[in-house]
Amino acid sequence: MIRIPKRQIGDALLWLMAATLLLWFGDWAVWRVKVRSGGGYDTVQVNQILLTPLKNHRIKADEQSTTDERCASALFPHGGDDPCWWLRRHSTEWRSAWLTRPGALDKAGHAPQGITPQTLNGVILSSELHPH
Numbered sequence: 001m002i003r004i005p006k007r008q009i010g011d012a013l014l015w016l017m018a019a020t021l022l023l024w025f026g027d028w029a030v031w032r033v034k035v036r037s038g039g040g041y042d043t044v045q046v047n048q049i050l051l052t053p054l055k056n057h058r059i060k061a062d063e064q065s066t067t068d069e070r071c072a073s074a075l076f077p078h079g080g081d082d083p084c085w086w087l088r089r090h091s092t093e094w095r096s097a098w099l100t101r102p103g104a105l106d107k108a109g110h111a112p113q114g115i116t117p118q119t120l121n122g123v124i125l126s127s128e129l130h131p132h
Helices: 006-036 084-089
Strands: 040-052 059-072 094-096
Touching: 040 084, 059 084
Parallel strands: 040 094
Antiparallel strands: 040 059
16 A cells, blocks of 8 residues: 655645646736736627426426626636636526525425515515425
């Protein structure tokens, strides 16, 4: 069995972290130069799909529209925008017609116990909650 000293693992992790930070700062610097010269951003078409829960515990998916979303021409997210290469690979945006607040559903996609339209302050788009 090969033994690797803990110090070597720690050094390797430190070098990996330093390389990652250096790459991010280099990417940011190149992106800032592009922004100052009038570039640095692009647009990607994103398909929006609305998910609607049905009474039989199934979900209906309806294609709503295609929109142009701004993205950063870089390896990492900058300026609050996703990188264009990532947005091109994830060009479908899924939206729930039931609850629009992030984290409002549990892992199974159900509303927590005791949730009513009054407690959600208008985030319900349908007129009724479906009990599960």
